[in-house]
Amino acid sequence: xxDPVFNQIAIVGAGLIGASIARAxxxxxxxxxxxxxxxxxxxxxxxxxxxxxxxxDDLGAAVADADCVLLCVPVGALExxxxxxxxxxxxxxxxxxxxxxxxxxxxxxAAAADGRVHIVPGHPIAGTEQSGPEAGxxxxxxxxxxxxxxxxxxxxxxxxxxxxxxxxxxxxGATVETMDAARHDRVLAITSHLPHLIAFxxxxxxxxxxxxxxxxxxKYSAGGFRDFTRIAASDPVMWRDVFLNNKDAxxxxxxxxxxxxxxxxxxxxxxxxxxxxxxxxxxxxxRKAIIDAGQDSGAVNFGRNLPKGDKDESA
Amino acid sequence: xxDPVFNQIAIVGAGLIGASIARAxxxxxxxxxxxxxxxxxxxxxxxxxxxxxxxxDDLGAAVADADCVLLCVPVGALExxxxxxxxxxxxxxxxxxxxxxxxxxxxxxAAAADGRVHIVPGHPIAGTEQSGPEAGxxxxxxxxxxxxxxxxxxxxxxxxxxxxxxxxxxxxGATVETMDAARHDRVLAITSHLPHLIAFxxxxxxxxxxxxxxxxxxKYSAGGFRDFTRIAASDPVMWRDVFLNNKDAxxxxxxxxxxxxxxxxxxxxxxxxxxxxxxxxxxxxxRKAIIDAGQDSGAVNFGRNLPKGDKDESA
Numbered sequence: 021x022x023d024p025v026f027n028q029i030a031i032v033g034a035g036l037i038g039a040s041i042a043r044a045x046x047x048x049x050x051x052x053x054x055x056x057x058x059x060x061x062x063x064x065x066x067x068x069x070x071x072x073x074x075x076x077d078d079l080g081a082a083v084a085d086a087d088c089v090l091l092c093v094p095v096g097a098l099e100x101x102x103x104x105x106x107x108x109x110x111x112x113x114x115x116x117x118x119x120x121x122x123x124x125x126x127x128x129x130a131a132a133a134d135g136r137v138h139i140v141p142g143h144p145i146a147g148t149e150q151s152g153p154e155a156g157x158x159x160x161x162x163x164x165x166x167x168x169x170x171x172x173x174x175x176x177x178x179x180x181x182x183x184x185x186x187x188x189x190x191x192x193g194a195t196v197e198t199m200d201a202a203r204h205d206r207v208l209a210i211t212s213h214l215p216h217l218i219a220f221x222x223x224x225x226x227x228x229x230x231x232x233x234x235x236x237x238x239k240y241s242a243g244g245f246r247d248f249t250r251i252a253a254s255d256p257v258m259w260r261d262v263f264l265n266n267k268d269a270x271x272x273x274x275x276x277x278x279x280x281x282x283x284x285x286x287x288x289x290x291x292x293x294x295x296x297x298x299x300x301x302x303x304x305x306x307r308k309a310i311i312d313a314g315q316d317s318g319a320v321n322f323g324r325n326l327p328k329g330d331k332d333e334s335a
Numbered sequence: 336x337x338d339p340v341f342n343q344i345a346i347v348g349a350g351l352i353g354a355s356i357a358r359a360x361x362x363x364x365x366x367x368x369x370x371x372x373x374x375x376x377x378x379x380x381x382x383x384x385x386x387x388x389x390x391x392d393d394l395g396a397a398v399a400d401a402d403c404v405l406l407c408v409p410v411g412a413l414e415x416x417x418x419x420x421x422x423x424x425x426x427x428x429x430x431x432x433x434x435x436x437x438x439x440x441x442x443x444x445a446a447a448a449d450g451r452v453h454i455v456p457g458h459p460i461a462g463t464e465q466s467g468p469e470a471g472x473x474x475x476x477x478x479x480x481x482x483x484x485x486x487x488x489x490x491x492x493x494x495x496x497x498x499x500x501x502x503x504x505x506x507x508g509a510t511v512e513t514m515d516a517a518r519h520d521r522v523l524a525i526t527s528h529l530p531h532l533i534a535f536x537x538x539x540x541x542x543x544x545x546x547x548x549x550x551x552x553x554k555y556s557a558g559g560f561r562d563f564t565r566i567a568a569s570d571p572v573m574w575r576d577v578f579l580n581n582k583d584a585x586x587x588x589x590x591x592x593x594x595x596x597x598x599x600x601x602x603x604x605x606x607x608x609x610x611x612x613x614x615x616x617x618x619x620x621x622r623k624a625i626i627d628a629g630q631d632s633g634a635v636n637f638g639r640n641l642p643k644g645d646k647d648e649s650a
Contacts, residue, residue, distance in 0.1 A: 096608075120558075145557050149622065165555060207551045210541045212558030218533055219559070221599055223618035225592045226525045236522045238621070238628050240480060242460050243435075243527030244534070246625060247562050253622035256615035263603045263611055274600050277540045278593065284536055285589050288578045293411075296578055300571035303538035306553070307464065307568035310561060313553050 025188040027052040030086035032079060032101060034058040034067040035255070036147060037118050038092030039156020041192070042072045047158035050191040057082035058153075059093075067153040080108040088188065091117040091129075096261035098125055102132035111136040114181045118144055120208060120258070122169040122201035124265040130171060138181035142168045143204065144194060145212075149253035162193030169201040209269035213262055214277060217270065219251035220259070340503040342367040345401035347394060347416060349373040349382040350570070351462060352433050353407030354471025356507070357387045362473035365506040372397035373468075374408075382468040395423040403429040403503065410434040410443075411576035417447035426451040429496045433459055435523060435573070437484040437516035439580040445486060453496035457483045458519065459509060460527075464568035477508030484516040524584035528577055529592060532585065534566035535574070 029051040031038045038056070045051040054073030058064050068075040076082035083089045083105050093101050098117055106115065115137050119125040122141050129139045146164035148155065166189040170182050186196045199207075226237045226245065241249060263270055287295040344366040346353045353371070360366040369388030373379050383390040391397035398404045398420050408416050413432055421430065430452050434440040437456050444454045461479035463470065481504040485497050501511045514522075541552045541560065556564065578585055602610040 145555055164557060207555055208558060210544050211552055211555045211560040214540075215537060215559035215563055217599060218537060218563075218596075220615050220618040221596045222530060222533060222592060223621050224614055225529075225588065225595045227617065227621060228591065228595075229525050229588070237526055238624050240460055240522055240526045241625055242479060243523060244530035244566055245526040247566060248530055248533075249618075249622040249625055251559055251562060252615075252618040254615075254619075256612050256619060259615050260608050260611040264606055264608055267603055267606070270603060271600065273540065273544070274596075274603075276543065277537060278596065278600075280540045280543075281533075281536045281589075281593065284532060285586065285593075288582055288585060288589075291579055291582075293575050293579050296575040297571050299539055300535050300567075300569075300574050302542065303535040303564075303567040304569075304571060306538050306542060307564040309553050310556055310564055 022049060022191075024052045025050050025184060025191055026087040028055065028086045028088075029053075029188075030055045030057070030083040030089045031073070031092055032057050032082065032089065032105065033092035033097075034063050034072060034075075034153040034156075035092060036151055036155040037144065037160075038090070039067065039072055039153040040146075040158070040160035041090055041092065041118075041156075042067075043156050043158040044161055044192040045188075046073075048191050048193065050188050051088075055082045055086060063153060070154060072153060072156070079104055083108050085110065086113060088114040088116065088185065091115070091119075093117075094255075094258045094261040095119040095121050095125055095128075095265045096257075098128035099131055102129050106132040106134055106137055109137050112138070112177065114138045114140055114185055116140050116142045116185055118142060120212065120262045121266040122167075122204040126169060126171060126201050135175065138175075138178055140168060140170055140182050140185050141201065142166060142185065142189070143208075144189070146194075147254070149250050151255045159193065161189065164194050166192075166194035166196045167204055168196060168198050169204050170198060205266050206269045209266055209273045213266055213270050214273045216251055216254060216259055217263065217274070218277070219248040222248050223252040337364060337506075339367045340365050340499060340506055341402040343370065343401045344368075344503075345370045345372070345398040345404045346388070346407055347372050347397065347404065347420065348407035348412075349378050349387060349390075349468040349471075350407060351466055351470040352459065352475075353405070354382065354387055354468040355461075355473070355475040356405055356407065356433075356471075357382075358471050358473040359476055359507040360503075361388075363506050363508065365503050366403075370397045370401060378468060385469060387468060387471070394419055398423050400425065401428060403431065403500065406430070406432040406434075406444075408432075409570075409573045409576040410436050410440055410580045411572075413440055413443035414446055417444045421447040421449055421452055424452050427453070427492065429453045429455055429500055431455050431457045431500055433457060435527065435577045436581040437482075437519045441484060441486060441516050450490065453490075453493050455483060455485055455493075455497050455500050456516065457481060457500065457504070458523075459504070461509075462569070464565050466570045474508065476504065479509050481507075481509035481511045482519055483511060483513050484519050485513060520581050521584045524581055524588045528581055528585050529588045531566055531569060531574055532578065532589070533592070534563040537563050538567040 034056050042054045045054055056073045056075050057079045064075050117125050125141045144166045146160050189196050349371050357369045371388045371390050372394045379390050432440050440456045459481045461475050504511050
């Protein structure tokens, strides 16, 4: 086996992402050992019970010997957690995060900087709608993108720190890209943040339709709605923090989305089939671009995988 | 093997749904033979080439000996197609459809009624984002719902016709429900039509963001956007007809959706984290209801299945 990229990593926050990093670091030999800390005592015992790594009872103990500390907490918690972690870290160690918003994450981490540690914000474009330590699994990052947004001011050893962190994520199976934090936030606002907001919203709207019973919404969800509920099942605290911390980019996308939707609404009201057909055809072509770019495996059958009948596929 | 439900069925329109019915009817022994017709000569030759059934060169020949004629065409095409089919059909045969809007479908089919055939509109809650005869497959309807919306005025033999059609869809693996057409249209407006409209819209909005390159939208689509492009890849003609023919119910849902979205937008602008958290938590609970009701198989990993790295899962 190849040498580990880091002798020891520390993971702060043992949710889906933290737990998956722990599993992957062990499975792919990316770290010699894994220490973990979570602010919740319950989560700490659950993480210990399923053998995620060396679970410490305080944050200082978890990060003290780590060559790389990964903060896997909601974006809104980064600043206090970083402030507590940095003074306990070894000189020359790397501090990174996995937050979905990078301008704010960079400033939260940079606020804790004391010149002894290398701060390299990051964001894995991977996840499921599950939460908690039990949801983590080793292959989560395989074939996913991992975006690093290195800080502009780079001290001695910084470039090497970025390279090592890149090697770590590559070892977990990710393809690493480097990007400006502001650009990251604009791109993710449209590819991730707005889709999640829309999904949360449509599910809430469905809940409130008096003319349709909730049971019917659930029952006939295979018609398209189910895909939205899946996205809308993501962690509420994480997403609250995303929207609070990427406000401008999200509001910009949202404004355009609403304008475009108003145009479709008007086309429906006035029976303008040509506008509907043209817009739908345009939308379809981007799906083709995604398939062509190898970003998806192709067909999904949205009317199936309902485990209510028998599973016999023969006549 | 059990006797077929119908000695012969005729399928008009050899797209995803028509082709899947043809495949399923043969695979599960639901029909003794299958005749097909499609208005497009190209589609007819493609259907014949892949052995979907007896492809006829005119609609009259396809439906003449059928005990059940299934119109698998966009909702907007139902009226002229039914008008052409009914006079050629056997007395006592069943005429049904698979349209996503049922009030309009019922009136389109009823307009062709001559008292000789039994008209029973229907809608399978199943599909993929693929189109065309090659996209059809036998298991599409297994474990899916099939909704029948029988007409209010029922002549002699009508109840038996409904039962036989129910037996046919049951044989294909579906669970059949009977529902009032107007109720169907209200339920599907929120569970299917609005989700598709939103998906088409968000994809179009992403296209037009000058601050983000199209390549980046495709590249980072795993963050949530990809699920929308999948839905938005559905057939533009079919969906145009759905929105033109279920206008009132869709506009009602859309109005509520936009109101709710404006509230979330306001919460983001004013940094109201509590409102965001509460709404996201509420949305999450409906996902749980869907899982509990057995309407989905559970986790989806939205950051994976990107075939760009190697597939070796070992370290």
